[in-house]
Amino acid sequence: MKIRKEDVYEHLEMLYEIVGDEKYLEIIRMYGGSNLYIPTYKATIRNSRNREIRKRYNGVNLSLLAAEYGMSVNNLRNIVKGD
Known part of the structure; x- marks a missing residue:
C-alpha cells in the first residue's frame, strides 16, 4: 500500500x-x-561509547580520553572500573 x-x-x-x-x-x-x-541519542550510544573508552584506556591516558570525549576524569575512571 x-x-x-x-x-x-x-x-x-x-x-x-x-x-x-x-x-x-x-x-x-x-x-x-x-x-x-524513544530514548535520547546520548543514552542510546552510551554502552558503545563506554566499551570504546575501556578498549582505548591504557592505564595512563585518562586525561587525554577525558578531553576527547568531553567528560571528566572521574567519570572515565568509573567507566574503566566498570561502574
Whole structure:
C-alpha cells in the first residue's frame, strides 16, 4: 500500500521522512496505538561509547580520553572500573 506525506499525522512527518513510507507503515503496524518511548541519542550510544573508552584506556591516558570525549576524569575512571 502506498501512502502520501499528507496521509501522515503532522507530529509524525519527520519520522516518515527519515524512514520512508515502507518502514513507516511497518512501524505503525507494530507499534500503532501504543505509547512508544524513544530514548535520547546520548543514552542510546552510551554502552558503545563506554566499551570504546575501556578498549582505548591504557592505564595512563585518562586525561587525554577525558578531553576527547568531553567528560571528566572521574567519570572515565568509573567507566574503566566498570561502574
